[in-house]
Structures are given as C-alpha cells and as structure tokens.
Amino acid sequence: MRRPLALLLALLAAFLVGGVVTAGPAAAHATLVSTDPAEGARLDSAPAEVTLEFSESVSLGAGYARVLASDGARVDAGDAAVDGRFLTVPLPPDLPDDGYLVTYRVVSADSHPISGAYSFVVGEGDLVAADAAGVAPGTDPAVAAALPVGRWLGFAGLALVVGVPVFVQCCWPAGWGADRLRRLTLAGAVAVVAGALLTFLLQGPYAAARGIGSVLDPSLLSATAASATGWTVLARALLAVALAGVLLPAWRRGAPPSTPRVVVAGVLAAGLVLSTAAVGHPVAGPWPGLAVTVAAVHAAGMAVWLGGLAALLAVVLRAGTPAGDLAGVLSPWSRIAFGAVAALVVTGAVQAVREVESPTALFATTYGWVLVAKLLLVAVLLAAAGVSRVWVQQRLGVRRPRPGGRRSLTAHAFAAAAGSADGDPAGTGGAVVEQAADLRRRLQSEAAAEHVPALRRSVLVEVAVAVVVLALSAVLVGTPPARSAVARPVDVMLPLQGSGGPSGSVQVSVDPARPGGNTMHLYLFDDSGRPTQPAGITVSLAEPSQEIGPLDVDLEPAGPGHYVADGMTIPGAGTWTLAVSVRLDEFTATTARTEFPVR
Incomplete structure (x- = not known):
C-alpha cells in the first residue's frame, strides 16, 4: 500500500477510535x-x-x-x-x-x-x-422506501453535475467536446432535480404519517413549502438547472468556458453542494454551522472524486484512447483525486464521531451498523483507488525514481541515447536527445496501453462500490443518529401534582437507563425550591406495552429530601414508566410520572 493511502486509513482509524471513544454528549433528533x-x-x-x-x-x-x-x-x-x-x-x-x-x-x-x-x-x-x-x-412503508431513493438520486446527480465538469476543466480540456461527458453532466442535473422533487413530495406524508397516495395533498405540500427542508430541496433543484444552463454553451462549442462562466459555475456548484449538506443531521444539535460546513466539504469531495471516476470510465479509459492522452489526463487527476479522498476521509470521520459518540452506539444501533458497512466499503474504495494511483505512477512515469533502484526499460533506453549524444562531436546531440525523448514517450505509451484494461477494471470497481456507498449514505440520512438511539441516562425535573394542584417538584435521575442494574437518585423540593423531607415516598416501574409491573423500587435515604435506589433492576428494553408517590403529611399526597426509553 502506498504511503498516502496508508496515511488516509490511519487518519480514519484515529478519528473513529479516538473521537468516538472520547466524544462528549450532544443533542440530536429531538x-x-x-x-x-x-x-x-x-x-x-x-x-x-x-x-x-x-x-x-x-x-x-x-x-x-x-x-x-x-x-x-x-x-x-x-x-x-x-x-x-x-x-x-x-x-x-x-x-x-x-x-x-x-x-x-x-x-x-x-x-x-x-x-x-x-x-x-x-x-x-x-x-x-x-x-x-x-x-x-x-411512517408508511412505501414512503419509507421511496425517501432513500430520492436522496440517492440527489447524491448521484451531484457527483455527475459537479464532478464531471471539474474533471474536464482541470484534467482534460479537450473533454468539453466529448458528447458522452455532456450527456453525463445533463443526466446529473436531471437526477438532482428528480431527487429534490421526490424528497419535497414525500416530506409531507413522512411528517404526517400519511400514505404514499397523499403526496399531492395541497395541505401537505403547503406545509412542506413553508419549512426549511422544503425551501432547501427546491433551491437544490433550481441550482442544478442553473449550473447545467451555465455549462451548456461550453459543451456545445466543445471548448472550455470563459473565466466569468467558470466563476458563476463555481458559485452555483458551491450552492448546490451546500444545499445538499444543509438538510438532515448536520442542522440539528450543537454547532450546526460547523456541522453543515463539514458536511459540505464531505459532499464536495464525494462529487469531485466520483464524478471524475465516472468521466474516466465513460470516455478516457475507452478502448483506443491514446496512452499519451492518458498521461496528460491521469497525472493531474491522481493529485485531485487524492485531495478529494483526503477531504472525504477526514470529514466523514468527523461526522461519524458527531453522530455516533460511543463504541456502544456504533455496534448497538441501526445507524451504527449501516455506518460500519459504509466504512468497510469505503476501505474497499480506498484500496481500489490505491491500485489506480500505483498504476498511474508506474505506467505513466510520474513517480520519482528510487535512489539506487532498478531503472525501467524506458529509463535505460533514454540513458543509452543520452550517452550517444554526449559523445557526438558534430553538435547533433540535441537532435539525439529529442529522439531519445520521443523513444521514451513511445515506449512509455506502449507500456501504458498494454495495461489500460487493468486500470479500467480498477476504476470500474471504484464506481460500482461507490454506487452502493451512495445508497448507504441515503439510508443514513433518514436513520436516527446512533447517539439518539442508544441508551442515555435519565435526568428530569417533574412537578408533583396533588388534589390541590402542584405542590413542589421531584428531580429523577436513572443511570445508565439500560436493562439490568441501574442507580436512581430522587431529590424532593417544596414550592420554594428548597429540599423537603416527606412523610413517605414510594416509587414503581412499569412497561405497559409488555404488561410488566408495576414493580416496587426499594429506596434508601441519603440526605434531606434525597433518596437512592442503588442496584435498581430494569428487566428489559422498552419504554418504561416511573411513578413517584409522595405523602407530604397525613392528609396530602402528590404524584409524578415520567417515561424513558431503555435500550
């Protein structure tokens, strides 16, 4: 494995191991x-x-x-x-x-x-x-199944409408005349629009728990149009159309766009990437601005990398492409792809830390397992990318020779020709050097052409795995973050209700709120917020949906108004109801209840 690829994998491991283990709590998924x-x-x-x-x-x-x-x-x-x-x-x-x-x-x-x-x-x-x-x-099953399809269309379209033009502009200017790349870019714009409209139509039934047949309900459409999500996905569709419109004249002329058009296209592409990132988990929880920025960099890296791969596979690596052209295209593409992959790995790891928070959540939730599957496929992608990078370095001569190492056939031929030129007394050494350079390019091209099918297979693997990765990403966007699905300690203040109305409050904490042994603390306060000592107190647990309980909880006094149940047993997972009954005196009793999830 090449050193840069090893560095990327090391960064991924460091962020996941260090970040997930040490991350603090954060809010998400209300x-x-x-x-x-x-x-x-x-x-x-x-x-x-x-x-x-x-x-x-x-x-x-x-x-x-x-x-x-x-x-x-x-x-x-x-x-x-x-x-x-x-x-x-x-x-x-x-x-x-x-x-x-x-x-x-x-x-x-x-x-x-x-x-x-x-x-x-x-x-x-x-x-x-x-x-x-x-x-x-x-959520209606048909709606739940259709939503990831809309997100996948948006991700795939973003890669084509942004990544293909970036590849052509930076790596292969002659590609502006390639009809197949023009069609790929336009297909990407169509996919973004289709995905955005599908997401817009489905958001109403998704929020209202309605069936797929209600996608055109005017009240649901109006509610979605008035929401931040609705505005964002509609803006995404408009930006995709505008970007395709700005680039279309360049495709038709078969020449690179003018500088002003490049600037406008860059602004539209940045807006398209940002509108893709500004929906879902990044906008919730702490530091949403930073989270959206990280997600935008992640989406941009994905678009540049996967769009470039699609362009490579569609045109550049087709049979009959001159190997000399490959050298001019793949050398800059190798550097751009490495930068995009580095951005993907780092920002993806940051997002994973934010959405998972703990190793328990990574392996005990649906979100965690889907993320693990995505990370494994990303590792396969990096391996395939490493193979492609080594091919470019070895076959196209961009790798620096190792000191004292063996020289290739091309290098030996060039050295022999250069040696003849050094001994040329007639001053024709320049011509011989030029001939040697031509020989080097010819031998290099022949060697590269022989191995183009291997590179094509490697890129095909990258594209195929990327399609699955995008599908898993679409599922992750609609899955509650692992941090909101894993067991979390309970800490809540409840008003005590009696026959005469509210009468003080009770603070309840249950840690870790998991099946098995737990520790519960109760703190009683009067109407003034001061600790108060009751005449009697009882606590019970029940899980109505499973017909469990009520189960009495044994309490031990731990100070004024403070009671502890150390070793309180919760039999299993579910939504449990904790009921507190407080007898303030011989004639006054108050109660409080709360529900909490146990996972």
Whole structure:
C-alpha cells in the first residue's frame, strides 16, 4: 500500500477510535423532555393549555398536536403553537372531568418526525390508554422506501453535475467536446432535480404519517413549502438547472468556458453542494454551522472524486484512447483525486464521531451498523483507488525514481541515447536527445496501453462500490443518529401534582437507563425550591406495552429530601414508566410520572 493511502486509513482509524471513544454528549433528533400537565397527573381543574418541551427546536409542519377526550373527540381549543423547543396546545376553560389523551407528531430540526402520546385526568376518571386514539404513529412503508431513493438520486446527480465538469476543466480540456461527458453532466442535473422533487413530495406524508397516495395533498405540500427542508430541496433543484444552463454553451462549442462562466459555475456548484449538506443531521444539535460546513466539504469531495471516476470510465479509459492522452489526463487527476479522498476521509470521520459518540452506539444501533458497512466499503474504495494511483505512477512515469533502484526499460533506453549524444562531436546531440525523448514517450505509451484494461477494471470497481456507498449514505440520512438511539441516562425535573394542584417538584435521575442494574437518585423540593423531607415516598416501574409491573423500587435515604435506589433492576428494553408517590403529611399526597426509553 502506498504511503498516502496508508496515511488516509490511519487518519480514519484515529478519528473513529479516538473521537468516538472520547466524544462528549450532544443533542440530536429531538426527544420529549417534560410535559405540563405531567404524565398521569390528576388535576382538580382543567389547565388552560398543554405544554410539551423537547430537547431541541421542533416544528409542526405537516404534523399535529391534539388533545382527545376518553371518547376520542378532540377538545383542544385552537391551533397548536411552537416556540423553539416548546409546543403549546390551548384548551377550553370549561373542560369537564374526564381522562384526556395528548397525541403529537412534530418534526425535529433534522427533518425527522417524532410522535408520541400521554394522558392526564381532570377530576375523577380513568387514565386513557396511549393507543386509544387509533392513530398509527409509524411512517408508511412505501414512503419509507421511496425517501432513500430520492436522496440517492440527489447524491448521484451531484457527483455527475459537479464532478464531471471539474474533471474536464482541470484534467482534460479537450473533454468539453466529448458528447458522452455532456450527456453525463445533463443526466446529473436531471437526477438532482428528480431527487429534490421526490424528497419535497414525500416530506409531507413522512411528517404526517400519511400514505404514499397523499403526496399531492395541497395541505401537505403547503406545509412542506413553508419549512426549511422544503425551501432547501427546491433551491437544490433550481441550482442544478442553473449550473447545467451555465455549462451548456461550453459543451456545445466543445471548448472550455470563459473565466466569468467558470466563476458563476463555481458559485452555483458551491450552492448546490451546500444545499445538499444543509438538510438532515448536520442542522440539528450543537454547532450546526460547523456541522453543515463539514458536511459540505464531505459532499464536495464525494462529487469531485466520483464524478471524475465516472468521466474516466465513460470516455478516457475507452478502448483506443491514446496512452499519451492518458498521461496528460491521469497525472493531474491522481493529485485531485487524492485531495478529494483526503477531504472525504477526514470529514466523514468527523461526522461519524458527531453522530455516533460511543463504541456502544456504533455496534448497538441501526445507524451504527449501516455506518460500519459504509466504512468497510469505503476501505474497499480506498484500496481500489490505491491500485489506480500505483498504476498511474508506474505506467505513466510520474513517480520519482528510487535512489539506487532498478531503472525501467524506458529509463535505460533514454540513458543509452543520452550517452550517444554526449559523445557526438558534430553538435547533433540535441537532435539525439529529442529522439531519445520521443523513444521514451513511445515506449512509455506502449507500456501504458498494454495495461489500460487493468486500470479500467480498477476504476470500474471504484464506481460500482461507490454506487452502493451512495445508497448507504441515503439510508443514513433518514436513520436516527446512533447517539439518539442508544441508551442515555435519565435526568428530569417533574412537578408533583396533588388534589390541590402542584405542590413542589421531584428531580429523577436513572443511570445508565439500560436493562439490568441501574442507580436512581430522587431529590424532593417544596414550592420554594428548597429540599423537603416527606412523610413517605414510594416509587414503581412499569412497561405497559409488555404488561410488566408495576414493580416496587426499594429506596434508601441519603440526605434531606434525597433518596437512592442503588442496584435498581430494569428487566428489559422498552419504554418504561416511573411513578413517584409522595405523602407530604397525613392528609396530602402528590404524584409524578415520567417515561424513558431503555435500550
């Protein structure tokens, strides 16, 4: 393996091993943090509104937020409102005593929907089961299958509409007259537009949990058009059309574009790359500007590398291409490809660290396993690229000779010719040197031509594997990041609800929130926020969907208002409900509930 390729693999390993192990926690893929009223709360009077707090900014888009009575009728008084991380649903002032179910489906900053439900009671009544609404919260299978197709079209089109012109401009100016490369570029623009429109049409049904038949629903289209995701994908389509339009005259003339057109094309290409990066996981969590920049560099490196490979395979490496032309094309391409691959490896590793965070998440989540598969294929790509790079260096004479090493046949022939010129007394040495140079080029071209099929096979492997890598990338974009799917400690402050309304609060922490042994800490506070000592306290765990529990949790006092359950056992994975019951005195009791995932 060549030294540059070894360096790239070393960088990849260093980022994944060092970064994933040492990365700190980061927010992503919004999760519900708290609700008011709380889960399972029993209220004496109806609240004016229901408030849900999420871990990051959300939007309603084509989603919904509803409050239903026990008979399934909607009782919310108006449209839900979103303010950053907070979702508010207004309620009428005369809400009767009953059990109520809050259901929601919102869109996180990374364009993925989050749905759920919880219940509370006003006056006397029973809690409403979370599945009583009869609404399937999952994404329609046809929509889920079509979304990656749209993303794949966008990635493949980006590689062609950006990478092919870069290759021609920087490595093979004569390629502006190649009809096949013109068709590749236009096909790339068409693919970007098709992928963007398909993504735009599917975003509404995806956010609203509707079927594939609702892609033309005016309300869903309007909601998508009003969202950041909708604007971004539409801008992507327009930029692709504009870029193709700017480059088309150069293709028709068969000559490189003028400098002003090159500048305009560069700006449009940068905008196209940025609009591709500014959707999905990079825009969520901390430092979105930096994450989008990293993703844009990653997308640009992908486009330059894979677009150049497609151009090589389509025209330059076809049978009958003069080997001399190959030398003029492949030597600069080898340097450009190395730079693009270096950018891909480094930025890809940074993205992996951001989205995974821990070795556990890498091998315990769908996102992690898809990423592992992608990394293995990238390793195959790098190996194939290394073979191609060695071919270029050895067959086209761009590699520097090793001191004391064996010289090739071309080098021996040139040395012999040069030696004859040194002994030429008639002053014809210049002509002999020129003949020797011609001999060197001829021998080099013959040797290169003999091995062009091997290079073609190597590039074909690169392109074939790249198609699969792009497909896995399209799946990753729509998969919740590993860091949001792996087990995370619970740390939440809950209001204590009693017959007279809120009465203090309880802070609950569960670590590590995984099946098996866990440690739970409870801190009780009065209305003034000071620690308070209750007359009695009980805690229970239940997993309603699996009909487990309630299971009593043994508590030990650890200080004023502080209780610990060291070694609390959670039997298995699922969405668990933790219920806290606090008896403040002989006549006053309060409760609090929260749900948390165990994976």
